[in-house]
Amino acid sequence: MKKWLPLLLSITLLVVQIIMYRALRHFPEIVERWYSTGIYPYIGRAMRFGLGWIPFSFGDVFYVLVILLAVRWLIVHFKEVVTLSRKRYTQLFVTLNVVLAFFHAAWGLNYYRQPLHKILELESTYTDEELLKVTRQLVYTSNELHKQLQSQDSLAVDFKRSQADLFELAPSGFENLGSVDPSLTYGPNSIKKSLLTLPLTYMGYSGYLNPMTGEAQTNGYINNYKTPVLILHEMSHQLGFAKENEANFIAVIAGMKHVDPYFQYSASIFALRYCLNDLYLKDPEAFELLRPEITPGIFKNYKELDDFWGPYDDNVIEKVSQASYNTYLQANNQPDGMRTYSYVVALLVNYYK
Structure with missing residues (x-):
C-alpha cells in the first residue's frame, strides 16, 4: 500500500484543488479583497517588470519548450504510460498539481473576483x-x-x-x-x-x-x-x-x-x-x-x-x-x-x- 501512497496523495490533492477553486465562485468578495486588489497587483507588476524588458515573447518560447519536453516524455515513457505505471502517473499528477496551483496563484484566481x-x-x-x-x-x-x-x-x-x-x-x-x-x-x-x-x-x-x-x-x-x-x-x-x-x-x-x-x-x-x-x-x-x-x-x-x-x-x-x-x-x-x-x-x- 505504501508504494501507492504518493500517487493517491497527488490525485487527492488535485481533486481538492479543483473543489476549492469551484467553491471560490461563491466568495467573490473575498477573492476581490484579498487577491484581485490585494496581492495580485504586486504579482502582475513584478511579472511585467521581470520580463517586459525582453524584446521577444519569453512565454511563447516557454510554451514551445514545454510542448517539446512533454512529447519527448510521452515517447520515452509511452510503454509505461500505456501499462499504467505507478511511477509515471505519479509524475503526471504531481505536474498537474504544480501547474494548476501556479496558474491560479499567478493570475487565474481573477476569474472568481466580483463582476x-x-x-x-x-x-x-x-x-x-x-x-x-x-x-x-x-x-x-x-x-x-x-x-x-x-x-x-x-x-x-x-x-x-x-x-x-x-x-x-x-x-x-x-x-x-x-x-x-x-x-x-x-x-x-x-x-x-x-x-x-x-x-x-x-x-x-x-x-x-x-x-x-x-x-x-x-x-x-x-x-x-x-x-x-x-x-x-x-x-x-x-x-x-x-x-x-x-x-x-x-x-x-x-x-x-x-x-x-x-x-x-x-x-x-x-x-x-x-x-x-x-x-x-x-x-x-x-x-x-x-x-x-x-x-x-x-x-x-x-x-x-x-x-x-x-x-x-x-x-x-x-x-x-x-x-x-x-x-x-x-x-x-x-x-x-x-x-x-x-x-x-x-x-x-x-x-x-
Whole structure:
C-alpha cells in the first residue's frame, strides 16, 4: 500500500484543488479583497517588470519548450504510460498539481473576483431605449472621429503605425482610469507580438495573455482598426480582469480616454459594433433607421477586419480551438462560455447612458 501512497496523495490533492477553486465562485468578495486588489497587483507588476524588458515573447518560447519536453516524455515513457505505471502517473499528477496551483496563484484566481458592474457600481441590465440612446452616442462619436482621421467619408481610416509603436503608446490610455477604479493603473509595460502568430491566426485568436509569465501577446498579422483596442484588451487582462467581456469593456474606456485619436476611433467603433449587433437582435427596425446615419467608411473598417479573418474561417484548427476555449471559459467561472462576451453591451450601456 505504501508504494501507492504518493500517487493517491497527488490525485487527492488535485481533486481538492479543483473543489476549492469551484467553491471560490461563491466568495467573490473575498477573492476581490484579498487577491484581485490585494496581492495580485504586486504579482502582475513584478511579472511585467521581470520580463517586459525582453524584446521577444519569453512565454511563447516557454510554451514551445514545454510542448517539446512533454512529447519527448510521452515517447520515452509511452510503454509505461500505456501499462499504467505507478511511477509515471505519479509524475503526471504531481505536474498537474504544480501547474494548476501556479496558474491560479499567478493570475487565474481573477476569474472568481466580483463582476465588473459591481466593482464600478453599474447596473447589469438595460432597456431597449437605453441601448438605442448609447448606440446613437457612439454613432456620433465614431462619425466625428472618422471625419477627423479621414477626409473622405466613404473610405476606411488607415492604420499605418506598427504594433511596436502602438505598444509604446498604449499604456497612456490607462493613466486617466485611476479615477474610475484604482486597480486600473497599469505600471510596467510587457506587451509583445506573439512568436506563434501563424498558429494563433489559424486558431482564430487576435491575442492572448500568458498567465504563467504575465506577458500580453498580440497577433502580429493584424494591422487594422482592431489593433489598438486589441492591445488594450490584453493589457486589461494583465490588470487582473480575466473575463473576456470585462477586458473588452476596459479596453473601450481606456481607448476612449486615450489622447491619441486613432486609439479613440478604434475603441469607439469597436464598442459601436457590439451595440449595433445587439440593437439588430432586439429592435431590427430601430437598427435599420439608424444605419444610414453611420459614416460608410466605418463599415469599410469593419470589412477590413472581416476580410483578414475570411481565409481562416471554419478551418479544422479553428473549430477545435474555439471549442476548447469555450470549454476553458466554462471551467473558469463563465458558464455561458464565449456567449458571455455579450455582457460587454450591458457594461457599455450603463457606463455611457
